[in-house]
Amino acid sequence: MDTFKQHLDKFITITDEEFASVLSFFQELEVKKKQNLMLNGEVCKSMYFVGKGCLRKFFVNEKGIEQTTEFAIENWWITDTFAYERQMKSDFCIQAVERSTILVIDLQTQETLLKKHPVMERYFRMIYQRAYAASERRIRYLYEMTREELYVHFSTQYPWFIQRIPQYLIASFLGFTPEYLSEIRAKLRS
Numbered sequence: 065m066d067t068f069k070q071h072l073d074k075f076i077t078i079t080d081e082e083f084a085s086v087l088s089f090f091q092e093l094e095v096k097k098k099q100n101l102m103l104n105g106e107v108c109k110s111m112y113f114v115g116k117g118c119l120r121k122f123f124v125n126e127k128g129i130e131q132t133t134e135f136a137i138e139n140w141w142i143t144d145t146f147a148y149e150r151q152m153k154s155d156f157c158i159q160a161v162e163r164s165t166i167l168v169i170d171l172q173t174q175e176t177l178l179k180k181h182p183v184m185e186r187y188f189r190m191i192y193q194r195a196y197a198a199s200e201r202r203i204r205y206l207y208e209m210t211r212e213e214l215y216v217h218f219s220t221q222y223p224w225f226i227q228r229i230p231q232y233l234i235a236s237f238l239g240f241t242p243e244y245l246s247e248i249r250a251k252l253r254s
Contacts, residue, residue, distance in 0.1 A: 065092065067115045068167060071139045076187045086184065089177040090167040095160040108147035108154040110168045114140055117164025120233065121156050132236040135161070135225065141191060161229060206239070214238055215248050 069083050078086065095101065095117070102108060104123065112119060114136045121134040121142055133156070136142035147154040151171060169177070178185050205214060215238060219226045225234065235245040 065090075065115055065167060067138060068113060071113075072187060075190050076183045078181070078183060082181065082183075086177065086181055087167075089173050090169050093166050093168055095164045095166060097160055097163050099160045100157060101160070101166075102144070102154060102156070102158040104155060104157050105153055107151060108144045108156075109151070109170050111141055111143040111148060111170075111174070112136070112158065113167040113169075114138055114142070115165040115167060117166070118161040118229065119158055119164060119166070120161050120237075121158050122236065123156050130236055131239075132233055135229065135233075135237065137224070137228075141195070145192075145195075161233065211238070211240060211244070212248050212251070215240075215245065216252070 065087060068087065069080075072078060072083065072086075090113070092115075101112060101119070102110070116138060119136045119142050120132050121136075121144065122130045122132040125131050134142060142158060144154040144156045144158075147156075148171060174188075178188070205217060209217060218234070218238060231245055232242040235242045238245070240248070
């Protein structure tokens with residue numbers, strides 16, 4: 065998992081020997097496209113680091129429609145943080161959008177990792193801070209922007225998502241129907 069080492073190097077300094085020890089706390093998994101890693105109602109036992117591919121977190125709303133709340137591509141983490149930290153049942157599902165290679169860690173193993181390698185506390189703190197800041201921004205954008213502005217902002221900030229993630233999932237993430245997203249895209253092209 066060279067990508068994980070390169071990712072860690074952006075935040076902390078660890079030797080190759082320390083990295084080998086850190087990596088031993090994780091399980092590496094290959095997951096197929098549309099494979100579920102966690103389902104609604106299951107206890108959230110794991111955090112997932114994407115080495116290659118893309119995962120998404122979603123819930124099914126009262127109308128039975130999937131509502132995507134988060135994506136994770138290379139070097140991003142994903143979990144239901146609330147349920148993971150409390151080891152309780154989740155209201156979300158986590159699913160592979162693409163064939164993916166991921167690292168998985170559970171809470172007890174993570175605690176052992178943090179005791180053995182205190183520098184990883186700093187790493188996870190920095191990751192959580194970034195994730196929290198991104199969530200704050202997203203909430204503001206949802207309140208402030210029109211739907212069209214939201215799409216333009218998203219496609220400008222994250223053009224790689226537009227290229228690789230199916231349009232119906234982007235629509236779900238932005239809170240649109242796929243048809244409405246098609247209308248916005250057609251309007252922007254003309």
